[in-house]
Structures are given as structure tokens and as C-alpha cells.
Amino acid sequence: MIINKIREEIEASRIQLLHSLNFEQTLIQVTLCIPTRARIKESIQDVIFFDAISKLTGHLTEFNPATFNNSKLNKCHYIRVNATPEKIKSLTLSLEKSSLWATLWDIDVFDNKGNKISRKMLGEQPRKCLCCSEPAKLCAALSSHTGIELENAVMKLIIKQ
Ligand SMILES: [Zn+2]
Numbered sequence: 161m162i163i164n165k166i167r168e169e170i171e172a173s174r175i176q177l178l179h180s181l182n183f184e185q186t187l188i189q190v191t192l193c194i195p196t197r198a199r200i201k202e203s204i205q206d207v208i209f210f211d212a213i214s215k216l217t218g219h220l221t222e223f224n225p226a227t228f229n230n231s232k233l234n235k236c237h238y239i240r241v242n243a244t245p246e247k248i249k250s251l252t253l254s255l256e257k258s259s260l261w262a263t264l265w266d267i268d269v270f271d272n273k274g275n276k277i278s279r280k281m282l283g284e285q286p287r288k289c290l291c292c293s294e295p296a297k298l299c300a301a302l303s304s305h306t307g308i309e310l311e312n313a314v315m316k317l318i319i320k321q
Pocket of ligand 1: 290291292299
């Protein structure tokens with residue numbers, strides 16, 4: 161499946177789930193933020209992804225989590241919880257900082273109107289590039305790093321983990 165097709169599929173699944181939220185629920189979307197140009201083995205990515213799911217669900221038990229999986233999506237997982245989006249976002253931000261490879265987790269949080277809760281709303285800096293200290297979005301837009309550089313940066317986090 162090409163990247164755009166995957167993005168469309170993720171978007172469609174999310175919209176469908178957002179419609180099912182009641183006013184006190186929050187939707188969590190878990191993916192990985194490994195750049196596609198860093199060619200990391202699928203089996204390694206699976207380990208990192210399922211570690212994210214297991215750590216996250218372990219921290220969500222008190223919020224009555226319900227998980228959703230779209231079989232068409234590879235490594236994209238949804239969890240609906242009974243908690244405010246701000247509370248969940250601060251929890252996921254601390255989880256993303258909890259270990260080296262946790263920086264490869266991309267945990268997005270949406271309120272019941274479909275708004276994504278940004279890092280900025282919680283006074284956090286934007287996600288940093290894996291290779292340098294610039295914001296990740298900037299380096300991605302400028303293609304600042306080669307595939308090999310990105311791959312090495314990712315592998316370093318995995319090996320040191
Ligand atoms: Zn960079």
C-alpha cells in the first residue's frame with residue numbers, strides 16, 4: 161500500500177471512531193514515527209510498536225480503555241478512554257519520554273470533537289528531529305538528512321534501549 165493510501169485509511173478509521181465518542185471520552189491513536197526513508201526491519205518495528213501498546217494500556221486501566229484495530233492498517237491502534245484529553249496527553253507525553261525507543265512512538269490524542277491535542281497546548285516543545293536538535297517537522301520538510309543518517313539515528317536508539 162502506498163503511503164497516501166495508508167494515511168487516508170488511518171484518517172477514515174479515526175473519523176469513524178471519533179463519531180462514537182461521548183462528551184467525556186478521548187481517543188488515542190498509536191503509530192510509530194520512524195521515517196520511511198530509514199529502512200528499519202518490519203520485525204523490529206513490530207517489537208517497538210507492541211511495546212508502546214502494552215506500556216500505554218498498562219497506564220490506562222483506570223480510564224476504562226476500549227481498543228480498536230483496523231486489520232487494513234499496519235501498526236495503527238486506537239484506544240478510547242473515559243478521561244479528559246489533557247490528562248491523557250500529559251500521560252502519553254511522559255510515556256514518550258520514558259525510554260530511548262519511546263521517542264519513536266507517535267501517540268496522538270483527540271478530544272470528542274476531533275481536535276488533536278498538541279504538545280504546545282501543554283507547554284511542550286515540538287517533537288525533535290532524531291538526527292539533530294531542530295524540530296522534526298522542519299527537517300522532514302527540508303529532507304535535511306539522508307535515509308542512512310535517519311536509519312543510523314533510529315538504530316542507535318534501539319541498540320541502546
Ligand atoms: Zn534534523
